[in-house]
Amino acid sequence: MTVMSAHLVRLNDALLVRGGTQIFSDLSLTVEGGQRLAIIGPNGVGKTSLSMVLSGRLRLSKGEIELLGHDVRRTDIRTLRPKIGYFSDELAPRLGPEMTALQAVALGRYSGLRSEWFSLTPADLLEADRLLQLVELSDARDRTLESLSSGQRQRVLLARAFCGTPQLTVLDEPTSHLDLVARELMIVALERILGEHHRDGALIMVAHHLEDLPSSITHVLVLAQERHWFGPIDEVLTAQTLTEAYQHPIEVHSLAGRRIATAKTHPA
Template sequence: MNAPTDTALIRMENAQLVRGETTVFSGLRATVHTSQRLAILGPNGIGKTSLAMVLAGRLRLSRGTLELLGIDVRNTDIRALRPKIGYFSDELITRLSPDMTALEVVALGKFSGLRSEWFKLDDDDHAEANHLLTLVGLANFGRRTLDSLSTGQRQRVMLARAFSGTPRLTVLDEPTSHLDLVAREQMIEALERILDEHHQDGALVMVAHHLEDLPPSITHALLMSESGQWYGSSDDVLTSETLTQAFDHPIEVHNLAGRRIATALRTN
């Protein structure tokens, strides 16, 4: 099932997802190659999390074309793709036993594993997990259980898990949600270290609520809204004009120390 190295890791055209009688999204397109980093943004309820689940092989499209890691998902069991794609979501945290150690949680990410007793971890698995915990600033937390960690620490453990096994594609669904200002910055710094030192040749997809949640290295963006969709380079998409159209509200985008900041303007 291995794809050629020059193949796009995501190729999506005219993607549509229908749940019951509700169309969650439609007409989406995006192509992500090695080393590219795609941000997905848009108003609440527009389908960003559902799209992340599709791109991580957790959910099937209703219509359209989707290739993941060079494989047409219409012709394969998507469950076989899941261990090949790193994934972060709040829902995943709730499925892990709270008495698992941080080291176990990270090491099992290589297998998309939820229970340590289902897998035999070797020295290499432990070494990589320890390395990833170091990159996210938790070098001495390997033996700590999930329920003994703060929210920010747990989310950094889950971030490390998403890169276990050095997947070619990693999908992060709002990794900075529920975090205070300092914890959010720690999370973004941890992500940048992993991308720089552990994932240089991999592709990243990151769903975010705010521009401030994005690392500076984002290269492309997909902006979803009721009034349209915009896809392209981050410099072309993440602009005051485009965000104003997407949110139907005046928004100004500024750059500060390499990071984008968006401000919703008062209308009276």
Template sequence: MAASVIELSDVSVVRDGNTILDSLSWQVADDQRWVILGPNGAGKTTLLQVASASIHPSHGSAEVLGSKLGAVDVFELRPRIGFASTAMARRIPRDETVLNSVMTAAYSVTGRWNEEYENLDVRRAQRVLAEWKLSALEDRKFGDLSDGEQKRVQIARAVMTDPELLLLDEPAASLDLGAREELLQLLSGYASAPSAPAIVMVTHHVEEIPAGFTHALLLADGAITAQGPVDEVITAENLGETFGLNLSVTRENGRFAARAA
């Protein structure tokens, strides 16, 4: 039986008097792969910050990996969560090698210093690099990589520690067509593996939903407009309500596309 990895009940996040998330209730099981969509300012990244135990809700109850935020040592909880985002990428030194950029996740640091690594850590990092088609780049400097390569290094780093929950904040943003399609292929294959953890991915575009993702949540103005199985949620009606447009939605070979109607 699937276990719950995220359980939010009536969660709100208020900053400087502004409600960023408004009374959200949401559950994610360990065998589910979720995509979160919504316009700019909808609260998507804030929702990921709650799910990653980076912030606590202002109101309501949030449980992550069976632990209630506010009643758990988040420094013990966070290593069980893989998180790839642009903000994390900015913390990786530009002159760090790709191998070290991934391997340092074992110590929850972003730049190699005096910590000692075992051969097991090296082999694990090299295996992860191979899975994300990065083996040929392991000695390259992170700052010399293309955007697509840096995105894959971020994800490889996030899965280095075998997380129980993987959070991806716009992993395909800014990528050209080739880099985007390569990344989505890899994500689809990873998400389809029985050993993969629960995955939650934020994006702005239905075209970036990898084939094999099972569920979707739509956000607008900090509130959920729809959530559930991806086929039931990614519809012209639901997306039109979320983005304020009259849209047509198609699906082919497991991939969605949306256009103004």
């Protein structure tokens, strides 16, 4: 295993091609410990694919990537995955429906999908219990995943992504498919985990809407079809940048420490 740098993530001149289609190119960024990076942009620009690259689940077609200081091209990625938390909707159907919420969270430490494949320790279960408290699901610890509402399951998956206190956690649209109240519960749960359980770790979060972002986001990557913008949130998340990225007039507003974007109606 080759150690390269102290950055938790370093991407340089990255190119990704899938099925003969170029997903993104010439993409460079770095993420340090404690930073909170949001990835936003129009549909179809490769946000989910990038989240898979940054969590070690998809390899670049060309370019350099270091995760947790290791050159991925010269590293067995399986050795890094326990240190990289991951949230994606595609995980839910892969977890056994009879699994309890407590088991599902505790297995996050091992990126495990089946409870019978692992021997969970008292320490594993204690941390899982703590995370379920942070997402306000302590009373659901012994309930099966299939008995939970979709919003509750997503909060279980959120807690799972932080089990084992990973150095880097990648969340792919954790608020997708949630109603207004469930979305707010998810964001509050995420803020609580970041403040009480994951202060020094880095976060990368893919989102469709600005209002899905917690107020603690520090940096933003805006992806568009032929270019991208990366930097501190106040410099990047502007009406001008979003208007260029979406090729449509966008306004950005602040409310209670969070941002909201609205698409303006074109003049008749």
